[in-house]
Amino acid sequence: MKTSSLIRMSTLYAPTLKEDPAEAELVSHRLMLRAGMIRKTASGVYSFLPLAWRVIRKVEDIVRDEMDGIGAQEMLLPILTPGELWHESGRWDKYGPELMRIKDRHERDFCLGPTHEETVTDLVRNELKSYKQLPVTLYQIQTKFRDELRPRFGLMRGREFIMKDGYSFSATQESLQEIYDDMGEAYARVCSRCGLKALPVAADTGQIGGSASVEYMALADAGEADLVWCDCGFAADTEAASVGIRVEEGPGSGELEKVETPNCGTIASVAAFFGGPESATRKALALFDSPGRPVVAIIPGDHDMNDVKAEHAFGEGYRMMTDDELVELGLHKGSMGPVNLPAGVRLVADVALRDSNSWLVGANEPGYHFVGARPGRDFDVQEWIDISGAREGDLCPKCGKPLHQARGIECGQIFQLGTKYSEALGATFVDENGEEHPLIMGCYGIGVTRVVAAIIEQHNDENGIVWPVAVAPYEVSVIPLTVGDDTIAPAAERIAPELAEGGGAGVLDDRKERPGVKFADSDLMGFPFQVIAGKKALAQGKVELKDRASGERTLVDVDQVVDRVAGLVKAGRQARA
Ligand code: ATP
Ligand code: MG
Secondary structure, eight states, rough: OOOOOOEETTTTOOOOOOSOOOTTOSSHHHHHHHHHSSSEEEEEEEEEHHHHHHHHHHHHHHHHHHHHTTTEEEOOOOOOOOEHHHHHHHHHHGGGSSEEEETTTTOOOEEEESSOOHHHHHHTTTTTTTTTGGGGGEEEEEEEEOOOOOTTTTTBBBBBBEEEEEEEEEEEHHHHHHHHHHHHHHHHHHHTTTOOOEEEEOOOOEEESSSSSSEEEEOTTSSEEEEEETTOOOOOOOOOOOBOOOOOOSSSSSSSSEOOOOOOOOOOOHHHHSSSGGGBBEEEEEETTTTOEEEEEEEEEEEOOOOHHHHHHHHHTOOEEHHHHHHHHTTTTTTSSSOOOTTOEEEEEEETTTOOOOOEEEEESSSEEEEEETTTTBOOSSSOOOBBBBOOOHHHHHHHHOEEEEEEEEEEEEEEEEEEHHHHHHHEEOOOSSSSEEOOEEEEEEEEEHHHHHHHHHHHHHTOOHHHHHOOSSEEEEEEESOTTTTHHHHHHHHHHHHHHOOEEEOOOOOOHHHHHHHHHHHTTSEEEEEEHHHHHHHTEEEEETTTTTTOEEEEEEEHHHHHHHHHHHHHHOOOO
């Protein structure tokens, strides 16, 4: 993008809002609406106004620079995707209602691409045929469509959004690993060049499938992802983390003993009744696994079952039992446990409990608990599985230290796909010995529009957005305090184009507005630097230079302000979070 340009505020199409829009929960959503950056066209579908579009293009350029830098080649695949390809991969049925499906005039199935593994694999299957042509990494920056169940938070979770998606094709696992590692480093650089404090976290491989995967999480309370991280560098999505869980032994002598526990229907009340921590209790959950068999699962009392881990353990269609179903099976809400389970109910427990020999558990009898229940003696666990979500204080699987918990915004994700799609679509190559193998693939996505929202989540204050220089729509605004004045206006008119020439794109606030209104708008739109031209300072040959992030104002000689700002912009573009 041309970086030096100038626009007059009087002509800038950025309809600002004075009031906070009621529908916006997240600060990024609110500020983008208020600063006139975006408008909703339909649920989860947004128009990007000029300021937003400039930021999006800058993020895209950073992504491009990093992708080109590791030898990936930009291209563009069609959004409109023939259903046949999705039938071939088996995802037409599997992907579910998130896939935007349409029919053409001949009643043929199409979808609007939510991701492009099928399309790109189809593209290369007839042309990448020899090991000599490999590896190849292709990428595109394109609008994607996902009919999200709950589109929300503005650009954070849209039904139409911009993504960079990349795909690699290798002849060997080593080659895939190399590209995957390069991608990981490039992703980390994209985040930090965009001003994002982000962590690479081990991820569940979910819908796309495959083996290794890392997500790049921008740390923010507004994030929808839960993660745990350690000072040693380990970080993982709570749903993917296999961590150490400290469990306390329950009370009692170790002998099985039934205790009357009136009004103890919750973990908190049981813990309080026995005067111990919740980690000394055991939580029992009743569910039907995917074939529909009844299961009781026991986990440490101070943890929750993680839905993604549960899907792995019990199948995608598993569901918790309703109160009526509990009664039907002879189970009692509030006093479920592993001892004396009704016949036909499968018993599983979290691996964290395997070495614990004295469990405080419901007695499967209303108003009673057992203390001292012991696996192997008082009940049999049919399977030990990892189903608890990791949380603050659990132990790092790498170094054993207690983990921190945080929320994150998933900005990007990289996957080692292996041969899942190449096998399904018959994309093969011939090796040195003339043998045919499926291509070994990786896929790599960054949500460009989500990154923009994440940047705002990390860079804002009570007055508005505080853009990092590298992604600011304009780096500087020039604010003449009065417009009609015969010294101020000419000075501003002279400085603004020079600033633009000097390397910083600028806005000249030529509106006949009070200074307060101009300051408020420049702050709201988040331009990193403001050059304020007022009568008193100009009389001494000076203007004020305000730094948006620190709020600091300094007086600068009029002749020096262009160089000063150019230097700040240059340094800002090189800054890393
Ligand atoms: P999520 O778990 O948040 O739904 P995902 O894991 O399904 O995302 P990927 O398939 O990994 O998403 O897509 C790559 C990137 O595209 C994500 O890391 C995210 O930045 C972005 N992205 C995915 N879904 C959306 C969406 N609905 N709106 C905006 N960006 C999105
Ligand atoms: Mg993802």
